[in-house]
Amino acid sequence: MTTIENKYLKVSIRPQGAELTSVYNKTDNTEHLWQADEAIWPWHAPNLFPLVGGTMNNELHVDGVAYPATRHGFTRTSTFQLVEASDKHAKFSLPYSEKTLAIYPYKFELQIIYTLIDNALRVCYKVVNQDEHTIYFSVGGHPAFNVPFYAGEKYEDYYLEFEQEEELLTHTISPDGNLSGDTEAVNLDGKKLRLTKELFANDALVFKNIKSREIAIRSDKHDKFLTVQYPHFKHMGIWAKYGADFLCIEPWLGYSDTEGIITDIKQKEAIQHVDHGHVFEAEFFIITSY
Template sequence: MNTRIGNEQLSVEVSPLGAEMQAITTADGAQWLWHGDGTYWGGRSPILFPMVGKAPNDTISLDGKSYPMSQHGFARRSDFELVAASATSCRFELMATEASREVYPFDFLLAVTHAVEGTAVTVTAEVTNRDQKVMPFGIGFHPAFVWPLSGATTDIHEVRLDNGAEPALIRLEQGLVVPRELASPFRAGKLVLEHDLFEADAMLFPQGAGAGLTYGCPGGPSIKLDWENLPNLALWSKPGAPFICIEPWHGTAAEVGGSDDLAQRPYAEVLGPGATARFVVRAAVRG
């Protein structure tokens, strides 16, 4: 059963499957999160762990041993346990199991907390290494927002980076990173969204995108996104699909021709025994 949290201004629904948000709804009934129509893409806001993106031949290696691992890891398809809930927040946890150790041989705890304040929802993921050895992983947030936004008076939607930068673009080839920088599609931090931008799959900005942006319709509804400890940004949709995924990551897919070692992937996190790492995304909606 899904958990619903909120206040008079905003309500959020979270599923125990993947600790994934299912809806963001404002008091006027407007829906801000993609509803997961499988005609285009059945996801809504998955948590990516213990890796982001694809691995060569869907196989990773750890300490020289190979393990099967499908795209974006297994957390999004795992049942989390609801361990705490209040009117405005809920915390789900995923612990290592015998089944998870078959593909990821570590004793880990992944805790995901959703909290509503005003017209914003904050999602915090905490990864704890409960093992006696170092633990490499990648983690990412994959929220899909409706495009166009409810109440928009024009088809024009754009992404504006807080830092006004023009980060270099990296593309994917069969889901793997092509390690070649391309010209940035941003101009003074602004990108006008067009569906043909995604004909070659996701747009990845491994560095330079900063820690915040605004997605929305000029002079109309918008979503302000901020994040912590997530150096990579991806934008993805399917051409013609009515959603846009805005994805802060810590870690990317493996590189074309690169290693399948999880610890060697670009921007991989390596956590020491007993340590905890924290990753945060906050989305504030503005009608």
């Protein structure tokens, strides 16, 4: 386990998936990150690569070849190496291997870099192309935050506040975990979306294009907040396990296949790419009150 810390935050990251396991707010002694209850949802904040979401028939198609694929890719179960560390900074690396080439036929290095900047945690993804050709991928975050923040509060005391007023359409999810091809309106009260357990009765809210570049978790009962700021991410998933006391705010570049449509990775909606000899970079921030 690697820990970075400043006067505001203490953050822990494990080698598996280079996954955050704790975002502890030292100013009011609050653990903001879901603590991975095995009986409910066994993750904290998985990193998603080279897929976001699911694929048809659990297969990734590349140049006419079908490779076995798991939901959200293989990164969250892979062991990263810690390659740099200081009090406020940690850099993890996952290079390609014979194991990854068997399921994702590109030569890459995925770097995940965590940096504390006052009351904010910067999460940076770098995809280094080590192949002779352009490589294609999706990438995203899946952090789960404790809601409510404090004992004695209710989930329904909380709401999401979007940066901008939005006309939101969620792309509904099929029983197999792909996009169904249908949409439903999600109504905001100004910039606010009230949190209820029923909000996620039919799985995640998936927004393919969203104007806001930050979303805050706020309460009617106090002025404490947690904000996810995602300047480089165009797509968003918002999810909680039905009935659980957490909320995921998931900045994405990519999303699931649409049910019944098999597409080569190069033609997938929202797919990202990085050319030979180049590096792709995207970042988001977890910002806490203090």
